[in-house]
Amino acid sequence: MDSSKKVLFPDQILSSRRNILTRFGLGIAASFLLLTLLSLTSSSFNVPFVSPLLQGLKSSNLNTSSSVKQVDEKPEVVNLTDKVPDVKVPSFDAEQRSGTTGDAGSKNTTLPEEGKVSNFDYGQRSGETVNNSSLPEEGKVSVADDKNTLEVNATTSVGNSSSLVSDLGGRFVPTNSSKENGSVVKDRSRGSYEDCDIYDGNWVRADDETMPYYPPGSCPYIDRDFNCHANGRPDDAYVKWRWQPNGCDIPRLNGTDFLEKLRGKKLVFVGDSINRNMWESLVCILRHSLKDKKRVYEISGRREFKKKGFYAFRFEDYNCTVDFVGSPFFVRESSFKDVNGTTLETLRLDMMDKTTSMYRDADILIFNTGHWWTHDKTKLGENYYQEGNVVYPRLKVLEAYKRALITWAKWVDKNIDRNQTHVVFRGYSVTHFRGGPWNSGGQCHKETEPIFNTRYLAKYPSKMKALEYILRDTMKTPVIYMNISRLTDFRKDGHPSIYRMVYRTEKEKREAVSHQDCSHWCLPGVPDTWNQLLYVSLLKAGLASKW
Structure with a gap:
């Protein structure tokens, strides 16, 4: 209402008869009239x-x-x-x-x-x-x-x-909400890991005794090439970092809880030597949680795992196994003789490797492939990739990689029972060769700290873009994608570099500088965090009750 306008009342109300209607009564009447007018006015507006x-x-x-x-x-x-x-x-x-x-x-x-x-x-x-x-x-x-x-x-x-x-x-749908x-x-700010991206974060110093998961030199099942402590690496700061997601806190890998969920089950890592790196890490973490460590053993008694094949660690008290199957491409490596009698090696992009019988009955499968696709033969792609009876004179490596993944995806959809088996794909582990590639002088032996400036991180691997496309648009089977590319990219300090063996002479040490390993990881080290994230990812996906 316009406050400048006066409300007119009958003269008799304002006359000398104020003994009938007092000033107090007048105020009450005016207030009632004003409220009535406001009520009628506001009813004509829709206020959501x-x-x-x-x-x-x-x-x-x-x-x-x-x-x-x-x-x-x-x-x-x-x-x-x-x-x-x-x-x-x-x-x-x-x-x-x-x-x-x-x-x-x-x-x-x-x-x-x-x-x-x-x-x-x-x-x-x-x-x-x-x-x-x-x-x-x-x-x-x-x-x-x-x-x-x-x-x-x-x-x-x-x-x-x-x-x-x-x-x-x-x-391929969001499941973190x-x-x-x-x-x-x-x-839930910095609360439940169920509501955040556990792969988005940073490495922070572990200011207590929680890291590493097992003391350096304590696990007898680490390959010599990964046992940096035993090979004389002088610093130990690389084992004192933990992964901290930006939006939440994540639980440590509880070894006894993991084993309890694996009771009577079979967990298998399938892939290249980087997955073997992760497999050995998990075996050591789970073993360290046991009081009687003699109750865990490799079923064939082997202590060296570099040769391609099948390896299985049995945890006797839990009637479960944690296995590794070497299959760096997923698809089949083949060979034949041409018209001149020359043996040609090819990669059959349309056929799975013969190792599938070793893991098709697993309860949890952790796949990876990527590093062998960077070798000269696969990168060049000349007279190497084969489908059916056709050997391509030249095929780009990324296209070949996609075709191999499609073959893998179809095999998983056809042969893996989603009601029994949980499928995981671990993403590409970034390398840190400076001054050249892995086979021509690349180095990382002077790195003692992670990368802290994200501007120095590598681009997201194109192979993982192809993988995501296939997971999203091709596969029917649910897959947990462990996107570890960025978190590993920070860790230029975590590789074996020159500490792959104990050198007997100064000459061997000098030669090692030109043949460094900046692809694999020291154990204890970065793969322990991968296994923590595997554990959390399974919990996050709500699979724990199904183990």
């Missing part, structure tokens, strides 16, 4: 109720026209279906992962741009601002950056997707 749980929606880049004001309420869980039925949030599915583009629900996806690692933005860190708005205060639900997730219903989620493929018909019957759940 805005849910306080949508605070911060603007910073999530949802491109919605709804504006939401900040409120002070801190509800734990509020069902949105009754509060804001008109707010439309785009549906995010597999394509929104790892830099893919396109409208929600579209099947026309593209791979991540070159140089971008999936699941996170290198420049984004907890505590930074996003779109000029700060991160949510404790107890307030917000989508402030790509590590927070807003759930609107059981099928719509907004936020960063984890490196997991959930058991939803094999679709928290949902309770279609409700929004409060952001």
